[in-house]
Amino acid sequence: xDENTSVELMYNELKEQAxxxxxxxxxxxxxxAFNVARERHNGQRRSSGEPYIIHPVAVAKxxxxxxxxxxxxxxxxxxxxxxDTDLTLEEVKKDFGTEIAALVDGLTKLGKVPLDIKDKxxxxxxxxxxxxxxxxxxxxxxxxKLADRLHNIRTLNFVAPQKxxxxxxxxxxxxxxxxxxxxxRAIKEExxxxxxxxxxxxxxxxIEDELSKQGKSHKEFLETIKKxxxxxxxxxxxxxxxxxxxxxxxxxxxxxxxxxxNFDEIYDIYAVRIIVNSVIECYDCLxxxxxxxxxxxxRFKDYISTPKPNMYQSLHTTVIGKAGIPFExxxxxxDMHKTAEFGIAAHWKYKLGxxxxxxxxxxxxxxxxxxxxxKEADDVKDIVMTIKSDLVTEExxxxxxxxxxxxxxVGSTVIDFAYAIHSAVGTKMVGAKVGGRIVxxxxxxxxxxxxxxxxxSQPGKGPSRDWLNIVKxxxxxxxxxxxxxxxxxxxxxxxxxxxxxxEIKRNKMRxxxxxxxxxxxxxxxxxxxxxxxxxxxxxxxxxxxxxxVMPFIRDEYNRIASANQPEKIKVQDTSKSTKRAVGEGVTxxxxxxxxxxxxxxxxxIPGDEIIGFITRGHGVSIHKRDCSNVPKxxxxxxxxxxxxxxxxLTGNTMQEFKxxxxxxCESRVALMADVATLLADMRVMxxxxxxxxxxxxxxxxxxTITVKSTDFLNVVISKLKKINGVIxxxxxxxx
Ligand code: MN
Numbered sequence: 181x182d183e184n185t186s187v188e189l190m191y192n193e194l195k196e197q198a199x200x201x202x203x204x205x206x207x208x209x210x211x212x213a214f215n216v217a218r219e220r221h222n223g224q225r226r227s228s229g230e231p232y233i234i235h236p237v238a239v240a241k242x243x244x245x246x247x248x249x250x251x252x253x254x255x256x257x258x259x260x261x262x263x264d265t266d267l268t269l270e271e272v273k274k275d276f277g278t279e280i281a282a283l284v285d286g287l288t289k290l291g292k293v294p295l296d297i298k299d300k301x302x303x304x305x306x307x308x309x310x311x312x313x314x315x316x317x318x319x320x321x322x323x324x325k326l327a328d329r330l331h332n333i334r335t336l337n338f339v340a341p342q343k344x345x346x347x348x349x350x351x352x353x354x355x356x357x358x359x360x361x362x363x364x365r366a367i368k369e370e371x372x373x374x375x376x377x378x379x380x381x382x383x384x385x386x387i388e389d390e391l392s393k394q395g396k397s398h399k400e401f402l403e404t405i406k407k408x409x410x411x412x413x414x415x416x417x418x419x420x421x422x423x424x425x426x427x428x429x430x431x432x433x434x435x436x437x438x439x440x441x442n443f444d445e446i447y448d449i450y451a452v453r454i455i456v457n458s459v460i461e462c463y464d465c466l467x468x469x470x471x472x473x474x475x476x477x478x479r480f481k482d483y484i485s486t487p488k489p490n491m492y493q494s495l496h497t498t499v500i501g502k503a504g505i506p507f508e509x510x511x512x513x514x515d516m517h518k519t520a521e522f523g524i525a526a527h528w529k530y531k532l533g534x535x536x537x538x539x540x541x542x543x544x545x546x547x548x549x550x551x552x553x554x555k556e557a558d559d560v561k562d563i564v565m566t567i568k569s570d571l572v573t574e575e576x577x578x579x580x581x582x583x584x585x586x587x588x589x590v591g592s593t594v595i596d597f598a599y600a601i602h603s604a605v606g607t608k609m610v611g612a613k614v615g616g617r618i619v620x621x622x623x624x625x626x627x628x629x630x631x632x633x634x635x636x637s638q639p640g641k642g643p644s645r646d647w648l649n650i651v652k653x654x655x656x657x658x659x660x661x662x663x664x665x666x667x668x669x670x671x672x673x674x675x676x677x678x679x680x681x682x683e684i685k686r687n688k689m690r691x692x693x694x695x696x697x698x699x700x701x702x703x704x705x706x707x708x709x710x711x712x713x714x715x716x717x718x719x720x721x722x723x724x725x726x727x728x729v730m731p732f733i734r735d736e737y738n739r740i741a742s743a744n745q746p747e748k749i750k751v752q753d754t755s756k757s758t759k760r761a762v763g764e765g766v767t768x769x770x771x772x773x774x775x776x777x778x779x780x781x782x783x784x785i786p787g788d789e790i791i792g793f794i795t796r797g798h799g800v801s802i803h804k805r806d807c808s809n810v811p812k813x814x815x816x817x818x819x820x821x822x823x824x825x826x827x828x829l830t831g832n833t834m835q836e837f838k839x840x841x842x843x844x845c846e847s848r849v850a851l852m853a854d855v856a857t858l859l860a861d862m863r864v865m866x867x868x869x870x871x872x873x874x875x876x877x878x879x880x881x882x883x884t885i886t887v888k889s890t891d892f893l894n895v896v897i898s899k900l901k902k903i904n905g906v907i908x909x910x911x912x913x914x915x
Pocket of ligand 1: 259
């Protein structure tokens, strides 16, 4: 078929749809937008070789399918014109009016990366910031942007491999979470599935194969339960609609690879959805389901009476079906269904004053909060951290005593909860009660917890610096730092100055007053501080790590030294000092009083040669020296100053440690029993056990065991290796 004909065909479908949905006048605007876009993009081609106009038409179609207005559809049609063709914004304004021009302008700005920013991470941060700003101004911009990304990732296989990976990763880390937050499920799931298929084609295919291998039985299973449920439900709620589906590949992928589960171990592959007319009918249906099948305890969730923060409402329950196969049932009304599928796109219209305003505002509150966080953040990269850490991780839903729901990332503490309610609550916090009982400040909140924050309004009360090591969310961390920044400025200046001077002295560097003054001024400027005091204050409240400025000071010192006295010996980075931090049976040299954590990637145990890494705001993580995450040559790596020496404490402080083992073996039924018997004979405690079948009749057994030392662990390993059928035994991360 001729290229132009296929463009026509594609567009005609959209045109017909627009004619049905919009008035004649509005549909004409969409049509005009198409003609302008086609004319301007004429001659341009996509990486696939297709005419460029295919892309804007496809994006406009997605936007239209999501029930957006004609202005959005027209803007989607024009979204790449101002950036990529000679069409100017003034012309758009003249031909299409200010509203559409503003949308196109928002989209154009989102696409542009400032040239002066070279650092990739900073570029991404800048983009995210712009997206949030655009969202807070007009949410339609971001819905069009999501549609743009969706079409781009659908056609990503025509792009060069490196760029493909970058785009896929950005999609997974930034765009999918935004779609999730806006409640647009279908876009979120497709973005995730497609991103994974590019990032890990092998893993993705494995799941696809598994699904298609069992394709027929999956279908049969789904059809049978759908029929069974349908027959019973229809006697009570005749108009109920039923859907049965297999959950998204990405969902299965996450469970298989991140939680190290077998395909057969994943419970929620199947989902049945029942859509009814009223809330009462929802609960009626729930009763029928629980009467028909055995519910799995702890899996029932009532998101109707307490909606998720992204306004999602439904009843969820997991039940056991035929042959012991569990499946999830979601029950909701049509209204709830619309919100679940289209999210904010289903609500944005009401912004103009009808009902639903509150819901809309609640969703936007999230965006505002992120923007606030960003304003207070010292480093533009923090905002990307926020997006990645706060959005990608799973959430827990926690209640205030009044019954309001606060959602937090898994691992959040009561301090995070306090700050999520309000900065003032966090600042005045002195303790917390969960379910009426006092808990420590590092208590990690769980879904369903009712948390009461105890506050004191005594003057002088404020957060403690230790909290920075306890909190999980970057918004709480930012707020704590902001407090120290504001309330303790004089203290911070003094603290920062003496900290820096101590560090310079410790490194045996000497400057004349004049040299020192000049050095500090340059440093302040480099760190974007308005004054030297601001610079000291930033160090004082922990917004700026000394380790980040030390390399520069050292260079400066060496420069001055070699200019003045060429024979003078240059300073090296001597980490010898009396300062040390202790924790987890480890001491770290050169740092005092900070959180120490054994890293999960290599799970070091006493006896292993180890090294510490100063993380951003999470204390020091301890790795094995030969861990793949540790650079072979520290001095040649990017941030050598962040690697610090660490060693195990000896003597009676030695505790027991968990070690992970991976046993590669022939898949012989009795083998697991042999392994368990051996460990029991050696009095070794098994913390976790997991298996994974390989294609060639072999299998992996993953074990987490508790041992006292490396020596003993080595004995365990050598005995395991002697078991008949075991091919190899290696250390792995704790699972
Ligand atoms: Mn585009």
